Amino acid sequence: MKLLMLGGTEFVGRAITEDALDRGWEVTVFHRGRHAPPRGTSALHGDRTAPGGLDALAEGEWDLVVDTWGGAPTAVRDSARLLCERAGRYAYVSSRSVYAYPAAAGIDEDSPLVEGSPDAGSTAYAEDKRGGELAALDAFGDRALLARAGLILGPYENVGRLPWWLNRTARGGPVLAPGPRDLPLQYIDVRDLARWTLDAAAAGHDGAYNLVSPAGHATTGSLLEACAAATGGRAELRWTDPDLIQKAGIQPWTELPVWVPEGEMHDFMHRGDVSKALAAGLKCRPVEETVADTWAWLRSLGGQAPQRSDRPAPGLDAEREAALLGL
Structure with a gap:
């Protein structure tokens, strides 16, 4: 598998990158260059918030793109649109914050969501993550996987x-x-998040999953x-x-x-409710x-x-x- 990791030098992105390397995947890390990526990766540099910031991604093909972006949804929109013809699938690490609050216990993937737009600038975390989801879906459709993570703990936090x-x-x-x-x-170890995301994407799963341990x-x-x-x-x-x-x-x-x-x-x-992710292979240490x-x-x-x-x-x-x- 050829993975393009958007980020890949800190916390969630680093855990995903290291998991992919452990599988023997070919990993390209696209980042701003502020931190060194894990050894064994190829690095491309750019700032997704700057004009021309995606120029380094103008060429290349990948089986999977993983994106952890949590700011303005336009960054996800522009990346996904640029890559949709040259990448097989797009996994977006979203958040359970996209669910409308308040909500009763037992929130599942069909529960009401906050408003969001792929064309919005940065507003608030929940709305930004929902906009990022919509951006991934707009560009990749049923090739998009939305990992709605809960509280994330573990090394590199x-x-x-x-x-x-x-x-x-x-x-x-x-x-x-x-x-x-x-x-x-309910929380998820960052390494369990990484493993499940790559497994699910490789298996062809799409749509939204609550990604957190059972209550x-x-x-x-x-x-x-x-x-x-x-x-x-x-x-x-x-x-x-x-x-x-x-x-x-x-x-x-x-x-x-x-x-x-x-x-x-x-x-x-x-x-x-995390029954959907458990059925799709989620295991929590x-x-x-x-x-x-x-x-x-x-x-x-x-x-x-x-x-x-x-x-x-x-x-x-x-x-x-x-x-x-x-x-």
């Missing part, structure tokens, strides 16, 4: 959610653990306990009532990454493996994970944590 918990538990001592301990989580594959407890174990067991998880956390003004998701309390948002994010491998990668960087410039670093200030725990 440049958003900071799992790295923050790992560094926090590595520091040891009492740790604010948001209850309840058995609250189910309850992990819980808040199993995730944080895995973090504590992987980082040496010096952390004392203190499970705390979510009402107390919110009354203290501590923000779910941003200050306590991954976690959202039970209710409307939790139903939306962590209780989706244990949370302990995701955590241990991410910690090993993080240690190789001296504990300092890369951070996307367009996302604020998540995490809770140590003084605020200590105040709530009465320390």
Whole structure:
């Protein structure tokens, strides 16, 4: 297989590129040149947001294009239109954020969606991703695969959610653990996302798939306990009532990454229907493996994970944590 990876040097794109290389595929990485692509790839450079930024893609043929773009849908539109006669299939890594909010638990691929346009500039993340989906579909039709990923964790993470918990538990001592301990989580290891996307595209699957683990594959407890174990067991998880956390003004998701309390948002994010992807071969590794491998990668960087410039670093200030725990 000949793969054109649009991106391919960070987090999701890097995991997909490495998976393709492990399969023995011929991989071309198109990127801006800010980070080195994995060894074994061919590199083309360009900026999709600049005039003439796709010139390096004017020639060439590929079996599959994979695109992770999350900005203005016009970038997906222009790439897909340019490549539709010279590429077999187009896999777009989208997001479960494209579903209209609020929504009851059990969101599946036929649930209502936000509005979006392939001709729009960047507006908001959900609308941008939906516009990207429409751009891929407009150009490739039934040769387009839409992988609607949920929360993505694992090595190379440049958003900071799992790295923050790992560094926090590595520091040891009492740790604010948001209850309840058995609250189910849905996420996907970036390597499982990569494997499924390439498998599904190679098998000729098309259309939209919710790409996240089954609800309850992990819980808040199993995730944080895995973090504590992987980082040496010096952390004392203190499970705390979510009402107390919110009354203290501590923000779910941003200050306590991954976690959202039970209710409307939790139903939306962590209780989706993934039966279609499971039937198409999705397999999710244990949370302990995701955590241990991410910690090993993080240690190789001296504990300092890369951070996307367009996302604020998540995490809770140590003084605020200590105040709530009465320390």
